[in-house]
Amino acid sequence: MPDSQEYRFQVNLSGMIDILSNHLYSSPRVFLRELLQNATDAITARMDLDPSHRGEVFVELAGHGADATLLMQDNGIGLTEEDVHEFLAMIGHSSKRNGTELLGETSFIGRFGIGLLSCFMVSDEIVMLTQSASGGPSIEWKGKPDGTYTIRKLETSLTPGTKVYLRCKPETDFYFESETVELDLLHYGALLPYPIRLSAEGREHRINPEVPDWIVRPDLANGSPDEVLRFGEKMLGERFRDFIPLRTSTGRTGGIAYILPHAVNLSAKRSHKVYLKRMLISEQADNILPEWAFFVKCLIWTDELQPTASREHFYENEQLERVRGELGEAIRDALIHMSEQDQTRLRRIVELHALSMKNLAVEDDTFYRMIHRWLPFESTYGHKTLGELIDEKQTLYYTPTLDHYRQLRHVASAQSMLVVNGGYIYEAELLESLARILPGTDVRRLLPEDVSLAFTDLNPEERSATLQAARAADLALQRFRCRILLKRFKPEELPALFTLPEEAATLRSIERASEESPQAFASILGSLGGSLQGEASSYSILYLNLNNPVVERMFTGQSTSRLSTLIEMLYANALMMGHYPMSRSELALLNKGILSLIDWSMESEKGE
Amino acid sequence: MDHFESEFEDLMMEAYGLPNGAAKMALLERAAELADLAGNVEAGYEAREEIVEVGSFGGFPLKAIVAYSWQLGQYDRNPEAYEAHTLHWNYKWVIDDVPSFPDVPAQQIESLLEDLRRRYQEYGVSDRTYWYYRFRISMYMGDLDKAGEYLNEFRKLKRDAMSDCAACELDEQVRYLLLTGQDEAAVKKAQPIVKGRQRCAHVPHATLPFLLLPLHRLGRNEEAEEIQPKSYKLIRDNLTFVHEFGEHIGYLSIVDPQKALPLLERHLPQVEGHEDPLNRMMFYWNAAALLQKLIRTGESFVLNLPPSSRFYALADNHDELRQKLEEEAFTTAQALDNRNANTYYTEYGKELLKERG
Numbered sequence: 001m002p003d004s005q006e007y008r009f010q011v012n013l014s015g016m017i018d019i020l021s022n023h024l025y026s027s028p029r030v031f032l033r034e035l036l037q038n039a040t041d042a043i044t045a046r047m048d049l050d051p052s053h054r055g056e057v058f059v060e061l062a063g064h065g066a067d068a069t070l071l072m073q074d075n076g077i078g079l080t081e082e083d084v085h086e087f088l089a090m091i092g093h094s095s096k097r098n099g100t101e102l103l104g105e106t107s108f109i110g111r112f113g114i115g116l117l118s119c120f121m122v123s124d125e126i127v128m129l130t131q132s133a134s135g136g137p138s139i140e141w142k143g144k145p146d147g148t149y150t151i152r153k154l155e156t157s158l159t160p161g162t163k164v165y166l167r168c169k170p171e172t173d174f175y176f177e178s179e180t181v182e183l184d185l186l187h188y189g190a191l192l193p194y195p196i197r198l199s200a201e202g203r204e205h206r207i208n209p210e211v212p213d214w215i216v217r218p219d220l221a222n223g224s225p226d227e228v229l230r231f232g233e234k235m236l237g238e239r240f241r242d243f244i245p246l247r248t249s250t251g252r253t254g255g256i257a258y259i260l261p262h263a264v265n266l267s268a269k270r271s272h273k274v275y276l277k278r279m280l281i282s283e284q285a286d287n288i289l290p291e292w293a294f295f296v297k298c299l300i301w302t303d304e305l306q307p308t309a310s311r312e313h314f315y316e317n318e319q320l321e322r323v324r325g326e327l328g329e330a331i332r333d334a335l336i337h338m339s340e341q342d343q344t345r346l347r348r349i350v351e352l353h354a355l356s357m358k359n360l361a362v363e364d365d366t367f368y369r370m371i372h373r374w375l376p377f378e379s380t381y382g383h384k385t386l387g388e389l390i391d392e393k394q395t396l397y398y399t400p401t402l403d404h405y406r407q408l409r410h411v412a413s414a415q416s417m418l419v420v421n422g423g424y425i426y427e428a429e430l431l432e433s434l435a436r437i438l439p440g441t442d443v444r445r446l447l448p449e450d451v452s453l454a455f456t457d458l459n460p461e462e463r464s465a466t467l468q469a470a471r472a473a474d475l476a477l478q479r480f481r482c483r484i485l486l487k488r489f490k491p492e493e494l495p496a497l498f499t500l501p502e503e504a505a506t507l508r509s510i511e512r513a514s515e516e517s518p519q520a521f522a523s524i525l526g527s528l529g530g531s532l533q534g535e536a537s538s539y540s541i542l543y544l545n546l547n548n549p550v551v552e553r554m555f556t557g558q559s560t561s562r563l564s565t566l567i568e569m570l571y572a573n574a575l576m577m578g579h580y581p582m583s584r585s586e587l588a589l590l591n592k593g594i595l596s597l598i599d600w601s602m603e604s605e606k607g608e
Numbered sequence: 609m610d611h612f613e614s615e616f617e618d619l620m621m622e623a624y625g626l627p628n629g630a631a632k633m634a635l636l637e638r639a640a641e642l643a644d645l646a647g648n649v650e651a652g653y654e655a656r657e658e659i660v661e662v663g664s665f666g667g668f669p670l671k672a673i674v675a676y677s678w679q680l681g682q683y684d685r686n687p688e689a690y691e692a693h694t695l696h697w698n699y700k701w702v703i704d705d706v707p708s709f710p711d712v713p714a715q716q717i718e719s720l721l722e723d724l725r726r727r728y729q730e731y732g733v734s735d736r737t738y739w740y741y742r743f744r745i746s747m748y749m750g751d752l753d754k755a756g757e758y759l760n761e762f763r764k765l766k767r768d769a770m771s772d773c774a775a776c777e778l779d780e781q782v783r784y785l786l787l788t789g790q791d792e793a794a795v796k797k798a799q800p801i802v803k804g805r806q807r808c809a810h811v812p813h814a815t816l817p818f819l820l821l822p823l824h825r826l827g828r829n830e831e832a833e834e835i836q837p838k839s840y841k842l843i844r845d846n847l848t849f850v851h852e853f854g855e856h857i858g859y860l861s862i863v864d865p866q867k868a869l870p871l872l873e874r875h876l877p878q879v880e881g882h883e884d885p886l887n888r889m890m891f892y893w894n895a896a897a898l899l900q901k902l903i904r905t906g907e908s909f910v911l912n913l914p915p916s917s918r919f920y921a922l923a924d925n926h927d928e929l930r931q932k933l934e935e936e937a938f939t940t941a942q943a944l945d946n947r948n949a950n951t952y953y954t955e956y957g958k959e960l961l962k963e964r965g
Contacts, residue, residue, distance in 0.1 A: 363845060401634055425622070425631045432877065435914040445916045506670065512644075513678040520723040521677035524706060524716050528670065531711035581644035 025312075029175055031122050033188040034115035035072045035164060037279055037311075040192060041111060042076025042162060044277075046133055049077070055194035059185065061178050061201075068168040068176035075161040078132040079112070081139050084151060087113030116164070120145045122175050123166035133160040182207060188280045190235060191215065191301060215301065218245035218254045232258045236273060236297055242349060244334040246300065248326040255300035257293070257331055259349055264294055264356070272298040274314075276305065282312055287320065290328040292360040295353035300327070336370045343374075347385075350374040358426040368430070369437045375430070378405075378421040380413045386434075389420065390441060397446035398422035398431040407578050408446065411497060414490030419446055447501065455487035458546065466546075466555040469563060473544075473555075476564035477571055480586065481507070481533075482540045484567070486555065492547040498574035504540045507532050512583050542571055562600070569593035612646040616655075623658065628666030629847060636662060640675070653682055653690060660698050667847030669705035670883040676702045696731050696770060699724055703741055707748040708886035710943035717745065728770060736765035740772065744780055748886065750945070750952025752788055759784060775801065775811035782815060791822040802835070813842045817855035821963075824862065832859070840871075850879050850887040854894035858964040861898040868898050869909060877917040885940045889953070892937035893960050899930035900965035934961070 036057065043055035053075075060071040087109045119126050124145060131138040138158040143149040168176045175181075178200035185207045189196050196207045214221040214228060221228045222245065232240045242259040270293075274285040278301060288300060305314045305323060314320050338346040350357055354376050361368035361375065373387030381392065389396060395418065399405040402423025412419040422428030422445075434443045444450075458466065466486055473484045481504070489497075500508065510529040514522050532538045544551050554566060572589045575582055619639040626632040636659045643651035656675035663672025676698060683690050703720055706712055725738040739762035746755035759781070771777070778801060785794035800806040801815045816839035823832035840856050843849040853875045860868035872895055879891045902909055903926055913923040922929035934957075941953035 402638070423634065425626060425635075429630065432914055432916050435916075436873070436912055439912065443915060506674075509671075509674055513674045513681075516681035517677035518680050518684050518723075520716075520719050521673075521680060524712050524720065525674065525677055527712045527716060528673070528709060579641065579645070581641045 025118065025121075028121040028172065029180070029184055030312075031118045031166075031175070032181065032184045033279065033311075034118040036185065036189050036192075036196075038112050038115040038164075039072060039074035039076060039162070040189075040277070040279060042074050042078065043194065044076075046075070046077040046160070049133065057189075057192075057194070057196045058199070059181065059196065060199045061176060061181060065173050066168065066170060068173055070166045070168070070176055070181070071163060072166075073161065073163045075159070077134075078160045078162055079130040079139065080132040080134065080136050081151070081153070083109055083112075083132070084130070084139055084141055087116075088149070116143075119164070119166055122169060122172040124169045125167055127165040128162060129154070129158060129165075130162040131158040131160050189278075190280070191275045191278045193278060214245075215255070215299075218247050218256060221245040221256060228256060229258075232256065232299065235299055238297065240297075242345065244296065244331055246298065246327050246330045248304075248323055248330075250304060252304040253300065253302035253323050253327070255298055257289075257296035257298045257327075260295050260297055260353070263352055270294055270297075272300055274298075275301040276307055276311075277303045281307055281314070285313065287314065287316060288324060288327065289331075290324055292356065292363070293328060293331055294356050295349070296331065298327075332367060332370075335367075339370055339374070347374050351376060355425065358430060362426045362429050362433075365433075365437050368433070372430075372434070372437065377427065377431075378424075380409060380417065380419045389418065390438075392418055394418045394442075396420060396431070396434075396441065396443045397450075398428060398443065399446050400428045403579055404447065407497070407499075410491060410494065411489060412446075417446075447499075455489040455543065458486055458488065462546070462556075469555045469559060472559075472563050473567040476567045477542065480540075480571065481538065482542055482571060484542045484544055486544050486546055488547045489543070489545050490547070492545065492549075495545055495548040495551050496570045496574045497543040497545070498540065498571070498578050498580070499543065500540045500578075500580070501538075503532050503538045507538050508540070508580075508583075512581070515584065542574060544570070562596070565593055565596050569597075612642060612648065612651075616642050616646075616648075616651055620655065620658070627845070628662045630667075632662050633659065633666060633668055633671065637671075649682060650689070653679055657694065657698070660702065664698075664701035664705065665846075665848045667850070667878075667882050667884070669708060673702055673705060692731065693769070696727065696733075699727065700737065700741060700770070700772070704744060705884065707745050708884045710885065710940065710947045712947070714749070714947055714949070717749075721745065731770075733768045733770045734765050736762055736768060737770040737772075739765070740777070740780075743784075747780075747784060747787060749948045750950050750956075751948070752784075755784060756788075773808045775806040775808040778806055779811045779815045783818065786818055786822060791825055795819060795822055795826065795828075810848075812839070813846070813849060814852060817843070817849070817852040817859075820855060820859035821862070824859065829863075833863075836860075844874075847878060847882065850875075850882050850884065851890040853879070854887075854891035857891075857898050858894035858960065861894070861901045861964045865898060865901050865905070865907065866909065869911065872898060873912050876919065877914055880918050886944065889937045889940040889944075889957075892933040893957050894964065896930045896933040896937065897961050897964035899926050899933070900961065903927055903930065904965070 039057045040055075043053075043057075047053050047055065056075050058071075058073040060073075062069050062071075116126060116128065126141075126143045128141045128143075129138065130141070138154040138156065140152045140154055141149060178198070181200070182198055185196050185198060189208050191211055192208055193211050197204055198207050212224075212227065212231060214224060215231075221243070225243075228243055229240050232238070232243065236258065238258070239261060240258040241261055244257040244259070245254075246257050247254040270286040270289065271283055272285045272288055273280065274282050274288055285300075289296070289298065302323065305320055306317065307313070308315055335346065335349075338349075350371065357367075357371055358375060361371055373385060373390070375386045376383060377386055377389060379389060381389070397412070397417060398420040399408060399422055402421065405419070405421040405423050408419060420427075420431060422431050428445075431443055432445065435441050470484065470486055477484060482498075507529055510525050510532075514525045514529070517525060544555070546552055546555065551570075554560075554563065560566075568589045572582070572586060572593065575586060616639055619635050619642070623632050623635040623639065626635070636655050640652055640655040640659060643649075643655055656679050659668075659675040660672045660679070663669060663675065679690075679695060680699075683692075683695055703724055706720060707717055721738065721742060724741065725735060728735070728738060739758050743755050743758035743762055746752070746758055772780075778797070782794050782798045782801070785791075785797055798815055798819055801812045802819070804812070816835050820832050820836055820839070823829070823835070836856065836859065843852050853871060857868045857871050857875075860871070875891070876895060879888055882888050882891075909926075911923045911926065911929075913920050917923075919929055919932065922932060938954065938957055941957050944953045945951050
């Protein structure tokens with residue numbers, strides 16, 4: 001037979017295979033994707049010549065365990081003898097430089113070769129039969145991982161297309177089991193527009209469903225929502241309730257963004273399924289959508305992005321940046337549209353993903369302007385959306401921290417002030433910038449000391465009646481840099497309210513740290529604190545409520561030598577109620593006070 | 609698990625998921641408070657370690673200093689209990705912020721530098737980082753001659769475990785060239801940063817804004833124009849870069865003042881609450897320069913500030929706002945100069961307003 005010839009790849013093939021399996025691909029199972037990719041490319045190339053051609057991929061499994069073989073057959077363009085030589089030459093050429101050029105190869109022939117090589121991860125012999133659609137003899141190529149191969153012209157002429165036979169190599173029989181193969185074919189090829197048929201264990205069936213129109217033209221998706229949701233469940237494994245169609249301006253990237261049916265952590269991994277030219281490229285694509293879009297899980301196809309060498313991710317380049325921007329835009333536009341047309345739907349989405357939306361709103365005024373009415377907040381009027389709160393047409397106070405909110409909540413409710421808790425993530429920032437996006441809204445930061453604005457001052461008679469006791473009380477707390485102020489306020493059950501202006505809070509923390517610090521730092525803290533001490537606002541304030549019967553007795557009854565101890569205890573108690581950590585000397589007050597109380601009660605018993 | 613632990617862990621977990629900023633700081637402070645209330649020193653240390661990082665890089669240097677002092681005190685009492693590398697490493701962030709506060713006398717800064725040197729020696733690293741921070745701090749304190757001397761000392765020694773990354777070191781050397789008026793040399797030295805060959809979490813973020821005006825002065829306007837939006841995008845959401853926001857405003861004030869207005873609106877309310885007086889001063893000067901430029905050229909403009917801003921009442925009274933910003937900046941400059949025993953910042957402010965206003 002003059003037509004059979006033995007050749008040698010002038011390359012270190014085992015080195016190449018090692019690069020492929022250990023450094024490039026995440027798992028040997030991608031050989032099936034590579035074969036499917038080759039088949040797809042070949043069919044696409046043939047359809048370029050003959051648009052009426054109907055592609056088909058056929059996979060057959062035979063034998064069991066260590067004897068298993070796999071055949072992948074396509075009716076694509078096929079290879080001529082020159083093509084076969086060319087891809088082998090390319091492998092030889094690029095293997096001299098680590099194989100990296102080849103791995104980035106985008107031409108049909110180059111890709112074909114690398115795809116074929118990946119099969120050595122699971123097989124020790126590859127047999128390929130191919131017939132070019134442009135004529136010439138049919139070719140048989142047999143290759144081994146040691147670098148030898150033979151090429152033979154066949155005498156009979158096959159129908160155009162390519163068949164690849166693999167025999168399972170030891171310990172890779174897992175990849176030849178029919179369940180594995182079926183799953184992987186579906187996994188990689190679900191969006192391919194022609195049938196993939198699998199024959200195994202005596203039965204043959206089609207693997208991939210008909211590709212629905214609305215995948216290719218996402219603008220149609222809203223017309224058959226149930227089908228879209230079912231498809232999403234099948235492909236992404238979650239039961240969704242809502243989705244947003246996606247498309248870029250070029251029309252070369254599109255898909256469906258399914259709204260996640262549960263809240264997600266801000267730092268959760270995004271896992272969108274992305275198809276490049278209808279073949280799955282990644283299930284973990286995290287850079288195809290903007291960071292903020294973590295309330296969706298997407299099914300995306302594209303033919304305008306460049307895959308990395310492993311074909312498992314995309315290169316981070318300007319193209320990707322544009323696509324990402326436009327996909328984000330599509331989501332944003334859909335939300336804006338909902339805010340105009342279907343508010344119930346928007347509300348449902350926002351409630352579920354409030355946190356991520358607040359995050360986005362902080363960074364993006366346009367988004368904030370659009371979404372603000374649906375963002376939920378906790379307030380003294382209950383859990384409400386910002387829109388509802390604005391509709392109250394009252395001054396909107398917000399507290400910068402949760403602690404402030406807890407402290408002020410009761411007092412503020414009793415005064416019917418509308419106070420919003422800004423203590424959760426992003427909320428204070430959002431409330432602060434509300435007036436910027438919505439000029440005219442009356443939003444004010446509420447500090448504990450501001451509540452006093454709503455307190456009632458004492459009348460002149462009360463003032464003079466309590467003056468002496470008030471002075472003594474002030475003196476008692478002087479060493480804690482706390483002033484007392486007598487007022488009347490609701491609710492009367494509250495005897496005292498401790499408030500800490502920002503400077504005073506800083507000073508408190510500096511002093512507490514100072515107690516613990518080494519010399520070099522203690523003196524610096526001293527200097528930093530020293531500059532604050534001069535200011536009046538560096539004093540904390542203990543509001544005492546004259547509406548409270550106990551306080552009233554303390555201040556209007558007969559003067560008592562016990563006043564300072566009582567005030568100290570009210571002070572310590574107010575600190576604890578406000579969840580303030582206490583310094584050593586403040587903790588000592590409690591001990592001292594309790595002992596005094598015990599002492600006094602025993603004395604009074606003796607007196608009875 | 610008792611109540612404290614689960615609440616503490618929840619807060620910390622939530623904080624870890626957030627970017628550096630006020631929201632994260634609030635959670636961490638709450639966690640530290642809980643730990644203190646429960647008397648749990650280890651937990652208090654853990655929370656403060658985070659506070660130091662968030663404070664240093666998220667706009668709260670004072671909180672960072674306070675938390676770090678506390679940590680160091682605990683460490684000295686019980687060195688076996690804590691991880692030494694992180695603690696020593698973080699000293700650099702803290703010492704770097706101290707000179708921004710005019711209330712800290714020069715002598716105390718000096719003592720702190722010597723304390724750092726002693727601790728680093730005990731930890732077994734060379735004086736390289738000590739000289740490097742002397743170099744940096746001399747720059748902040750307006751003593752450029754000394755800075756040059758220390759730069760030479762630092763260059764003599766080999767990198768070690770406490771050295772800043774190469775990109776950061778290069779950035780500081782670029783800054784030295786800029787401060788000493790060597791625009792061309794600075795731009796040249798910054799090339800590896802501009803080209804992206806040297807980068808880290810803070811470079812080129814902290815470098816590019818300072819190259820805008822030098823490039824403009826060198827007549828390389830196209831490069832400056834190209835860099836500006838990219839540079840701004842890198843920093844716009846990070847409150848560490850207050851001075852850098854100012855540089856963008858100052859640059860735009862010269863080339864396209866209307867474009868600087870949104871930056872002013874966005875950042876002024878953030879900056880007025882920023883703890884670092886030096887960086888605040890730099891921002892105010894640039895903001896004042898922008899207003900001065902707009903007023904001088906008679907361009908009509910509106911400024912939209914939130915009611916929570918201290919400057920809200922002045923939003924429509926542009927000249928008064930300009931005066932106020934200038935005045936506050938010069939008050940800080942005067943205080944810094946008094947402490948530094950020179951006239952560096954007052955002069956700097958005047959020059960800045962002359963060039964950019």
